Amino acid sequence: MAAQPSTIIEAKDVDFYYPGGEDADSPALSGINLTVNQGEYVALVGPNGSGKTTFLKLLNALLIPTHGQVLVKGISTAVESTLPEVRRVCGMIFQNPDNQLVATTVEEDIAFGLENLALPPEEIRNRVFKTAALLGLEKLLSQPPHLLSGGEKQRVAIAGVLVMEPECILMDEPTAMLDPAGRRDVLNTVRELNRNRNIAVIHVTHFPEEAAGTDRVVILNEGKLAADGASAEVMTDLQFLHGLGLQGTTAVELAALLRQDSFPLPPQILYNRELVDSLCSLGQNS
Amino acid sequence: MFIGTEQLTHTYMPGTPFATKALHDISFNFKQGDFALIIGPSGSGKSTLIQHLNGLLKPTSGQVVFEGKNIGSDKQELLRLRKRIGLVFQMPEEQFFSETVFDEVAFAPRNQGFDENEVENKVIEALEKTGLDPNELRMRHPFQLSAGQKRLVAIAAVLSLNPEVLILDEPTVALDTAYRKNLFDLLTGLNHKEKLTIIISTHHLDEAAALADRVLVLKQGELAMFGPAVEVFGRREELYSLGLALPPVTEIMHGLAEKGMPVSTSVYTLQEARREINKVKRRDRS
Numbered sequence: 001m002a003a004q005p006s007t008i009i010e011a012k013d014v015d016f017y018y019p020g021g022e023d024a025d026s027p028a029l030s031g032i033n034l035t036v037n038q039g040e041y042v043a044l045v046g047p048n049g050s051g052k053t054t055f056l057k058l059l060n061a062l063l064i065p066t067h068g069q070v071l072v073k074g075i076s077t078a079v080e081s082t083l084p085e086v087r088r089v090c091g092m093i094f095q096n097p098d099n100q101l102v103a104t105t106v107e108e109d110i111a112f113g114l115e116n117l118a119l120p121p122e123e124i125r126n127r128v129f130k131t132a133a134l135l136g137l138e139k140l141l142s143q144p145p146h147l148l149s150g151g152e153k154q155r156v157a158i159a160g161v162l163v164m165e166p167e168c169i170l171m172d173e174p175t176a177m178l179d180p181a182g183r184r185d186v187l188n189t190v191r192e193l194n195r196n197r198n199i200a201v202i203h204v205t206h207f208p209e210e211a212a213g214t215d216r217v218v219i220l221n222e223g224k225l226a227a228d229g230a231s232a233e234v235m236t237d238l239q240f241l242h243g244l245g246l247q248g249t250t251a252v253e254l255a256a257l258l259r260q261d262s263f264p265l266p267p268q269i270l271y272n273r274e275l276v277d278s279l280c281s282l283g284q285n286s
Numbered sequence: 287m288f289i290g291t292e293q294l295t296h297t298y299m300p301g302t303p304f305a306t307k308a309l310h311d312i313s314f315n316f317k318q319g320d321f322a323l324i325i326g327p328s329g330s331g332k333s334t335l336i337q338h339l340n341g342l343l344k345p346t347s348g349q350v351v352f353e354g355k356n357i358g359s360d361k362q363e364l365l366r367l368r369k370r371i372g373l374v375f376q377m378p379e380e381q382f383f384s385e386t387v388f389d390e391v392a393f394a395p396r397n398q399g400f401d402e403n404e405v406e407n408k409v410i411e412a413l414e415k416t417g418l419d420p421n422e423l424r425m426r427h428p429f430q431l432s433a434g435q436k437r438l439v440a441i442a443a444v445l446s447l448n449p450e451v452l453i454l455d456e457p458t459v460a461l462d463t464a465y466r467k468n469l470f471d472l473l474t475g476l477n478h479k480e481k482l483t484i485i486i487s488t489h490h491l492d493e494a495a496a497l498a499d500r501v502l503v504l505k506q507g508e509l510a511m512f513g514p515a516v517e518v519f520g521r522r523e524e525l526y527s528l529g530l531a532l533p534p535v536t537e538i539m540h541g542l543a544e545k546g547m548p549v550s551t552s553v554y555t556l557q558e559a560r561r562e563i564n565k566v567k568r569r570d571r572s
């Protein structure tokens with residue numbers, strides 16, 4: 001049965017056990033059912049060890065489900081011969097860029113995946129330069145990647161995936177090592193790719209602000225799906241988040257404290273601006 | 287001067303085409319017992335500076351000073367120095383090489399020539415200081431631990447020598463919010479109870495800003511700001527122009543102040559913000 005055209009990713013009853021893992025009987029993931037459509041921007045959230053990285057690796061066919069199936073545009077990740085297509089559709093950005101920078105210069109590194117696509121050299125250069133400019137890497141193009149600082153390396157790794165113009169980008173805490181400006185750059189860039197080119201994004205993050213900025217939040221806890229809903233709803237349910245050891249955005253956290261002090265704040269406050277506006281309008285009424 | 291630098295300049299690979307001036311003419315001084323913060327965009331020289339402070343890197347010119355004395359290059363002296371000034375690298379768990387947690391933490395004391403009885407005591411004491419249970423964990427393989435536990439083992443490995451100064455390079459990278467809070471609680475305890483001087487680089491200002499006695503800001507290898515937290519975080523526009531951010535709560539306070547609410551903007555924690563907003567609003571009503 002073919003997947004619907006708009007579906008990019010489908011996980012069906014997925015269990016995953018790490019072979020030879022310490023707890024061979026306890027699965028890293030169990031009973032996962034999830035569908036991600038073209039152009040969706042999904043945050044994947046959960047405590048350390050909840051299975052987020054494992055799940056992304058399943059989507060990229062780096063791991064194959066122990067039970068159940070992962071389909072990428074209808075293609076099972078368990079089929080060897082279609083792996084290149086699966087990995088073209090779903091580009092992956094790892095948490096630590098050190099393991100994914102392979103070439104001798106930044107320029108070659110960004111171009112690395114393109115070399116296999118039989119594009120004219122001009123086109124390769126153009127795409128590499130455009131992507132480098134987007135991420136502020138123009139000046140580093142001739143540098144050897146291992147000489148860059150951690151943040152610089154991560155932006156090169158991101159450029160290497162963006163340049164392939166994938167249909168879905170899997171990002172495993174891509175901003176963990178970036179400074180605030182680098183984070184904003186990357187988030188804006190990914191958001192733009194998502195909006196303008198309809199690329200789906202699955203974004204693992206510990207930053208509540210980043211999760212709040214997506215369309216949909218999926219929460220994993222101890223290998224199971226704990227929540228799946230609109231960001232504005234999941235990320236304002238503080239009781240639920242705290243119960244899993246997670247946090248809301250600063251605005252959500254502060255609003256909750258002020259409600260305890262009887263400030264009549266509306267329940268849907270998610271961002272700083274909403275909290276500021278609400279507090280200021282309270283002042284005018286009283 | 288307790289710990290700091292005088293006109294420190296560092297060039298990587300001087301005299302080659304890849305020569306990079308990572309630090310230029312840096313002079314500052316942290317006091318004994320300080321909780322000090324080093325911030326700056328990625329590539330600004332934080333890790334390079336940090337590695338000078340325990341003699342891992344040698345200045346190209348200028349001096350690193352500890353207790354009023356220049357750090358030289360005598361091997362024995364450096365070994366003694368590293369006992370007193372402990373350094374936890376960024377993502378330290380990636381450099382684990384032992385088969386058990388015990389051996390990982392025991393490495394430095396053994397290296398310093400303590401006998402096995404003393405080593406045992408030091409390992410147990412260090413693990414306990416980080417809140418890890420030595421009995422439960424000592425024989426476990428480091429890779430079997432959770433992300434947060436691994437980070438704590440890496441810190442215990444450095445605490446095993448009872449340093450007077452603890453330096454951590456981006457210690458909260460890739461930790462979930464619960465582990466992050468736990469880590470900052472640990473550092474606060476070491477600073478207050480054990481009187482350790484703590485120096486950290488971080489982009490996570492949620493917790494760090496409120497703890498900081500002194501903040502050093504780097505910009506492309508130069509000292510951009512140095513002073514108490516209120517002074518540095520008071521220079522909002524400059525921080526923005528460097529691509530840095532204010533602590534998240536402080537942003538909200540600025541938002542309120544800009545709308546005419548007479549709140550202090552030198553506020554770094556949720557509880558401070560709550561008190562400040564209550565104070566102003568109560569005054570409003572009466």
Ligand SMILES: Nc1ncnc2c1ncn2[C@@H]1O[C@H](COP(=O)(O)OP(=O)(O)O)[C@@H](O)[C@H]1O
Binds near residue numbers: 046047054055
């Ligand atoms: N290579 C591995 N071998 C055995 N167990 C693993 C391996 N990688 C991860 N695990 C375990 O699987 C679970 C989920 O890990 P992971 O997917 O890395 O979580 P997260 O990314 O949410 O922090 C954890 O219990 C972890 O210890």
Ligand SMILES: Nc1ncnc2c1ncn2[C@@H]1O[C@H](COP(=O)(O)OP(=O)(O)O)[C@@H](O)[C@H]1O
Binds near residue numbers: 151299
């Ligand atoms: N081992 C190295 N060799 C050459 N250049 C380096 C090395 N490490 C860092 N650099 C360069 O030095 C500058 C400062 O880097 P770093 O101290 O890592 O900054 P930060 O920790 O603030 O990100 C950057 O331009 C970086 O590219």
Ligand SMILES: [Mg+2]
Binds near residue numbers: 052172
């Ligand atoms: Mg992970």
Ligand SMILES: [Mg+2]
Binds near residue numbers: 150332
């Ligand atoms: Mg660094």
